[in-house]
Amino acid sequence: MLDLRIVADAHPVLGAIETSVNEGDRICLLGPSGIGKTTLLNLIAGLDASQAAMDQRILKPLRIGYLFQEHRLLPWRTLRQNLMLVGVRAPDVTEILSRVGLEGCADLLPDQLSLGMARRAALARCLAVDPDLLLLDEPFASLDPDRAEELQSLIAALLDARPAMAMICVTHEMRDAHRLANRVWYLDGRPARLQYDAPLNRDDGDAARLVAGLRRLGRSCRLG
Ligand SMILES: Nc1ncnc2c1ncn2[C@@H]1O[C@H](COP(=O)(O)OP(=O)(O)OP(=O)(O)O)[C@@H](O)[C@H]1O
Numbered sequence: 094m095l096d097l098r099i100v101a102d103a104h105p106v107l108g109a110i111e112t113s114v115n116e117g118d119r120i121c122l123l124g125p126s127g128i129g130k131t132t133l134l135n136l137i138a139g140l141d142a143s144q145a146a147m148d149q150r151i152l153k154p155l156r157i158g159y160l161f162q163e164h165r166l167l168p169w170r171t172l173r174q175n176l177m178l179v180g181v182r183a184p185d186v187t188e189i190l191s192r193v194g195l196e197g198c199a200d201l202l203p204d205q206l207s208l209g210m211a212r213r214a215a216l217a218r219c220l221a222v223d224p225d226l227l228l229l230d231e232p233f234a235s236l237d238p239d240r241a242e243e244l245q246s247l248i249a250a251l252l253d254a255r256p257a258m259a260m261i262c263v264t265h266e267m268r269d270a271h272r273l274a275n276r277v278w279y280l281d282g283r284p285a286r287l288q289y290d291a292p293l294n295r296d297d298g299d300a301a302r303l304v305a306g307l308r309r310l311g312r313s314c315r316l317g
Pocket residue numbers: 105106124125126127128129130131132133143
């Protein structure tokens with residue numbers, strides 16, 4: 094069971110943030126550009142050495158899959174080798190790549206992939222660790238609408254297949270939240286705090302309340 098409590102304080106960018114992430118949470122993290130969304134993901138992933146506290150009350154070590162804004166695959170290694178570096182066994186490479194629609198690509202180098210394919214390869218690397226928590230930093234940014242839609246469907250299917258896995262996805266698009274999330278975080282202010290942390294049900298009343306709430310708080314999220 095995942096019960097991750099985040100208490101960030103005395104951080105250069107983030108103000109006091111006290112919240113928890115539970116098994117099955119699908120959180121969309123919204124907020125103005127440059128406010129600290131990636132910084133918060135880095136903190137959760139343990140990549141930010143600033144003074145902040147993370148309390149992980151979990152029964153087993155937390156496995157995190159982090160899809161960065163860039164693919165961060167080793168460019169001189171094939172996809173097979175990149176996956177084997179995170180512990181995938183050679184016979185499992187094809188199956189893991191097929192989960193993200195990249196069957197037949199194991200021997201390609203990252204530079205031989207389109208942006209969308211490279212992002213899916215990086216997603217395969219995240220899934221390879223069988224994560225308790227999946228962190229996605231603007232996964233649909235810079236993709237053309239068809240590729241973005243494709244990746245969104247893929248992520249939705251992967252989440253459906255793993256009900257216990259938690260997800261935090263940074264996005265600027267409210268429609269991503271409607272598609273993927275059951276909870277919304279809205280980060281704003283200097284220093285940045287979670288101004289909004291609420292469940293998102295997909296019925297119209299709830300969505301309307303959420304949009305109204307974010308309109309009161311937010312300035313730069315696209316809410317359509
Ligand atoms: N430990 C730190 N000390 C000082 N500054 C920091 C620290 N961590 C992050 N920052 C700065 O805080 C700012 C917030 O950046 P961040 O990338 O987290 O914002 P963001 O909300 O993800 O932006 P965007 O939506 O544009 O991707 C950046 O200018 C970053 O350099």
